[in-house]
Amino acid sequence: MARVRFIGPEPVTVPELGGREIQPDQVVEVPDARYPGYVCQPGTWEPVEEPAAGGTVIPKKTAAKSAAKEA
Numbered sequence: 001m002a003r004v005r006f007i008g009p010e011p012v013t014v015p016e017l018g019g020r021e022i023q024p025d026q027v028v029e030v031p032d033a034r035y036p037g038y039v040c041q042p043g044t045w046e047p048v049e050e051p052a053a054g055g056t057v058i059p060k061k062t063a064a065k066s067a068a069k070e071a
Contacts, residue, residue: 001029003049004038 006012006022013021014028022028030038032051039047 002035002051004045
């Protein structure tokens with residue numbers, strides 16, 4: 001999870017963070033995939049900790065095993 005600091009002047013409620021009330025100068029964790037949506041608002045949020053390199057790892061699907069028996 002990435003971290004950002006709220007730099008607005010008054011507390012805000014952030015629905016994406018479970019409806020939490022965020023106070024000025026509070027650091028919060030945000031999903032890595034949503035990090036750009038916060039830091040693109042430099043008058044409201046500032047970066048603290050960027051997402052981990054490579055982001056979320058999605059497991060690759062493996063091919064199904066052959067049902068035919070080898071002779």
